[in-house]
Amino acid sequence: MSVTLREITDANREAVLALRVAPEQERFVGSVQGALEDAAEYPHAKPWYRAAYAGDDPVGFVMVSWNVQPQPPDIIGPWFLWKVIIDRRYQGHGYGAEAVRQVAELVRAEGATELLTSYVPEDGGPAGFYQRLGFVPTGELDGNGEVIVDLALLQTDSAGRPPA
Ligand SMILES: CC(C)(COP(=O)(O)OP(=O)(O)OC[C@H]1O[C@@H](n2cnc3c(N)ncnc32)[C@H](O)[C@@H]1OP(=O)(O)O)[C@@H](O)C(=O)NCCC(=O)NCCS
Numbered sequence: 001m002s003v004t005l006r007e008i009t010d011a012n013r014e015a016v017l018a019l020r021v022a023p024e025q026e027r028f029v030g031s032v033q034g035a036l037e038d039a040a041e042y043p044h045a046k047p048w049y050r051a052a053y054a055g056d057d058p059v060g061f062v063m064v065s066w067n068v069q070p071q072p073p074d075i076i077g078p079w080f081l082w083k084v085i086i087d088r089r090y091q092g093h094g095y096g097a098e099a100v101r102q103v104a105e106l107v108r109a110e111g112a113t114e115l116l117t118s119y120v121p122e123d124g125g126p127a128g129f130y131q132r133l134g135f136v137p138t139g140e141l142d143g144n145g146e147v148i149v150d151l152a153l154l155q156t157d158s159a160g161r162p163p164a
Pocket of ligand 1 (some may be wrong): 021022025028029040082083084085086087090091093094095096097098119124125126127128131132
């Protein structure tokens with residue numbers, strides 16, 4: 001089923017806020033409510049977020065620091081995948097991977113050459129998820145000791161070819 005990224009509005013806010021990861025996953029990412037609170041608290045991190053839909057069902061949430069001025073170790077960028085949440089009932093169907101691919105394509109279209117993210121390096125965490133998508137460790141940690149990884153994004157010319 002195809003994934004679409006949609007704005008959060010009065011019409012869907014309640015359904016998106018009801019999305020939940022499994023309790024044992026909460027330490028890796030928190031909740032949609034928590035993400036929206038982070039977005040309000042850190043406007044200088046330039047949060048951009050969308051609900052992920054599979055067909056007409058909201059299944060998850062993504063948030064990006066959108067072309068931010070990096071201030072490491074707290075603000076990483078310019079393009080940083082800040083949150084990926086797929087509701088526990090919808091995990092394992094490829095929706096998370098497709099949502100991240102779409103984010104990567106959106107930021108690539110804005111001129112990004114890499115998409116960064118970070119994860120808690122613990123058992124049950126999303127390290128393998130990011131590895132399968134092609135993210136590789138930069139060798140750095142963020143201010144919370146999370147492993148920073150990046151996905152190279154190929155820029156192409158107007159004919160779709162990589163620049164010479
Ligand atoms: C991590 C998460 C976003 C993955 O979303 P998902 O929709 O379940 O993942 P997908 O079905 O798209 O999986 C894509 C691939 O990654 C693999 N994968 C998914 N979660 C994984 C994990 N935790 N560890 C290792 N591999 C994982 C899948 O097996 C699949 O592999 P395949 O392509 O070989 O079949 C989701 O499980 C989640 O929201 N987890 C809790 C919150 C979290 O950790 N968020 C990320 C940190 S911000």
